[in-house]
Amino acid sequence: MDIFLKIWKDFLDIVTPPRAFSWQTFILLSVFSWQMSYFATDWVQNFIASFGWIFLIFGVAWLTTENPIKINDRLSLSPWFTGALMAVFFFRDHRIETFHLAWISFPIFATIVAAIPTFFTDDLRPIRPKDADIEKIVFLTLANGIISCWISFHFLIQDYLLEYPTVLQDNFQRSAFVNPVETNTLFLPRGVVILNFIESRLLEAINQKPWSEVERWLLEKEQNLQMIKQEFLQQVAPLDEDTWWRLNHQTTSIQNGYELVLKAIWVGPRSQDPMYFVEKRCQIQRRGTVASLGNSLVQSSDISIGEVVCQAVTNLAVYRQ
Amino acid sequence: MLSPLRAIVTQFLFLLLSTAIEGYFFYSQLQFSHKKSIHYSLTLNLLSTLIGWLSFFYVQGVLSRSIKAQLLSFIFFNRFIPNHSALNQIPIELILIAFTAFFATFLIHYQGLKYLEYFNQKDKTQPSSNRKLRRGLSRRSLSRNVPLTETASRSRTILFANACSFSLILILLSLQSL
Numbered sequence: 414m415d416i417f418l419k420i421w422k423d424f425l426d427i428v429t430p431p432r433a434f435s436w437q438t439f440i441l442l443s444v445f446s447w448q449m450s451y452f453a454t455d456w457v458q459n460f461i462a463s464f465g466w467i468f469l470i471f472g473v474a475w476l477t478t479e480n481p482i483k484i485n486d487r488l489s490l491s492p493w494f495t496g497a498l499m500a501v502f503f504f505r506d507h508r509i510e511t512f513h514l515a516w517i518s519f520p521i522f523a524t525i526v527a528a529i530p531t532f533f534t535d536d537l538r539p540i541r542p543k544d545a546d547i548e549k550i551v552f553l554t555l556a557n558g559i560i561s562c563w564i565s566f567h568f569l570i571q572d573y574l575l576e577y578p579t580v581l582q583d584n585f586q587r588s589a590f591v592n593p594v595e596t597n598t599l600f601l602p603r604g605v606v607i608l609n610f611i612e613s614r615l616l617e618a619i620n621q622k623p624w625s626e627v628e629r630w631l632l633e634k635e636q637n638l639q640m641i642k643q644e645f646l647q648q649v650a651p652l653d654e655d656t657w658w659r660l661n662h663q664t665t666s667i668q669n670g671y672e673l674v675l676k677a678i679w680v681g682p683r684s685q686d687p688m689y690f691v692e693k694r695c696q697i698q699r700r701g702t703v704a705s706l707g708n709s710l711v712q713s714s715d716i717s718i719g720e721v722v723c724q725a726v727t728n729l730a731v732y733r734q
Numbered sequence: 735m736l737s738p739l740r741a742i743v744t745q746f747l748f749l750l751l752s753t754a755i756e757g758y759f760f761y762s763q764l765q766f767s768h769k770k771s772i773h774y775s776l777t778l779n780l781l782s783t784l785i786g787w788l789s790f791f792y793v794q795g796v797l798s799r800s801i802k803a804q805l806l807s808f809i810f811f812n813r814f815i816p817n818h819s820a821l822n823q824i825p826i827e828l829i830l831i832a833f834t835a836f837f838a839t840f841l842i843h844y845q846g847l848k849y850l851e852y853f854n855q856k857d858k859t860q861p862s863s864n865r866k867l868r869r870g871l872s873r874r875s876l877s878r879n880v881p882l883t884e885t886a887s888r889s890r891t892i893l894f895a896n897a898c899s900f901s902l903i904l905i906l907l908s909l910q911s912l
Contacts, residue, residue, distance in 0.1 A: 547853075548773070555780035562787035563745075566738050569794070573806055574736065580810050581736075587812040589910060590741040653799055682807030686816045 436479065439472030466502040473498055474526065489527070496523030513568045520557035520564070527553055576653035579603055582729045583684045604658050604677030604691040605726045607645055611675060612693060612723045614641045620721040624699050627719035631664065631671060631697070638662060638675075657681030661690075670698035670719070678732055690732040695723040736810075745783070748906075752899035753779050756843075759895035764888065774850055775895075782842045786835065801827075836900055843892045 430437035446465035450458045477491035499522040504515035531546040533539055542550065570591060574581060578600030585593055618637070619627045630637060642660060661676040672694060679689040701717045753776045760771035794805060807815045 551777060552780070555777065555784055558784045559745075559780060559787065562784065562791070563738065563742050565791065566741065566787075569791070570736050570738055570809070573809075577803075577806060580806070583811070585736065585810060588740065588810055589744060589812050589907065590809045591736040591738055592740050594735050594737045594739075653803070656799070657803065680815075682803055682810060682815055684811045684813075 436472045436475035439468045439475060443468035443472060463502075466498075466505075470495060470498050470502060478530065492523045492527035493519075495526045496520070499526070513565075517561050517565050517568070520560045524550075524553050524557045574600070577682065578652070579654055579657075579679055579689075579729070580682055582689075585684070587684060602679070602691060602729055603652060603654050604679060604729075606649065607642070607658060607660070607677050608675055608691060608693040608726050610645045610649065611638065611641050612695065614644070615673075615695060615723070616721055619697065619719050621718055624717045624719055627697060627699075631673075634662065634664070634673075654681055667696065667698075669700075670696065672696050676732075679729070685731070688732040689729050691729055692727045693723055693725075695721055697721050748903050749779055749783060751902060755899045755902070756892075756895040759891050759898075763891040763894075774847060777850065778843045778846045781846055782839045785838070785842060789838075836896065839900075840893055840896050843896060844889055847888065847892065 428437055428441070430441070443465045446461050446468060450461040450465060453461055474495040477494050482490045496519055500515040500519040503518070503522075504511040528550045531542040531550060579602040581600055582602055585591055619630050638660060646655065657680050659678040659680055661678055663674045663676075664671050665674070666672075673696075675693045675695070676690050677692075679691075683689060698720050699717050700720045753772065756775035756779065757772040760766045760775055761768060764771075766774065794802065797805060804814050807813060
């Protein structure tokens with residue numbers, strides 16, 4: 414119990430402002446604003462909460478300027494804290510674009526925070542910064558600008574991957590720019606999505622349909638598949654990588670019917686010369702319906718129907734012609 | 735997920751390398767002090783890298799879809815899309831880009847060095863004349879500060895320094911992609 418009392422006492426010592434105008438005042442003001450914002454509604458709530466943020470930013474800026482955290486006694490890390498808070502403050506709605514912007518702008522905010530004190534004397538009169546300070550600001554601006562670019566490049570790559578999910582299945586051994594950090598298969602190669610779409614349309618068109626209809630569909634499969642692909646491009650939100658998939662199909666005779674082999678071939682960016690492919694096999698078999706009708710007078714072949722069974726799409730593999 | 739860590743580390747190393755090379759040239763050819771040569775060369779290299787990044791972000795946004803796929807292929811697999819149209823050898827575009835990058839870097843370094851020198855001299859002679867400093871930034875007074883022979887040797891030095899660091903980086907890059 415004693416130890417808790419002691420911690421509480423230490424905490425109070427730190428938090429109690431030594432003067433009216435100090436960083437503790439700002440932090441307390443920000444806590445107070447947040448408290449108050451709970452009781453308010455709508456825009457008033459936002460307004461008061463913003464003040465909470467602004468007080469917090471000033472408080473932290475003051476705190477870290479008074480007690481700087483330094484590496485080697487030269488490079489101060491303090492502006493990064495305030496810069497981070499500013500980035501969060503300016504981009505605090507929870508959309509993904511603003512989240513990216515917050516990260517990208519974070520080094521720029523840190524630079525601004527680091528530069529501001531050099532434009533003022535200790536008693537807050539504006540001055541032209543000293544030469545050494547100008548050099549420092551120029552260096553910081555350039556270096557942090559490049560760090561911002563690195564962060565943007567990171568997000569740019571993630572955006573590329575959204576448009577080209579297939580490349581994630583490849584290996585990045587030879588890349589001079591990127592390295593995989595975790596292997597998740599969150600993104601399906603687009604070929605898989607296309608083939609599954611074709612399967613659903615194929616089932617709709619000929620599964621449990623009279624055999625004559627099935628044969629007609631198979632005769633015109635070239636156009637039918639083209640139409641399905643068109644439909645796919647219209648219905649599913651298109652990705653940039655769609656143009657890099659080629660469709661290929663083959664039918665072979667099997668007992669009681671045909672086997673349709675659908676291949677989607679990846680001709681886009683890849684790490685080796687041969688193309689890649691994914692494949693789906695569908696068996697289309699002729700079934701008599703005698704049993705279901707229970708009538709032996711009807712010739713089973715006349716009303717036999719097609720039954721379609723498709724296997725799952727294979728994994729992405731090297732395509733050999 | 736992919737991280738651009740390789741790009742960052744490579745760029746950091748190349749920055750160190752080109753800063754050292756150019757700093758050496760500044761020190762030996764232009765008789766700058768040790769500290770000044772390294773400071774100038776670091777600032778100039780950071781500047782050209784930053785401008786390079788910004789132009790990259792701009793250019794990748796206006797590329798057509800098929801060229802963008804080639805760019806992706808280059809970033810992800812260090813090669814262009816195989817067996818695809820005319821672009822399967824080292825494309826002429828890449829050579830053009832390298833040329834542009836080289837001369838843009840040269841111009842940035844040349845112009846940047848002028849400004850750095852200008853500020854440095856002004857600060858020493860007239861430390862407090864703020865207005866004059868701003869007015870004096872016209873091109874005329876910039877070049878008037880430096881005699882003609884000195885500008886020539888300066889541009890030659892920067893050209894040599896850039897050529898050296900670019901060639902070295904190119905060699906390292908081709909070694910890495912072997």
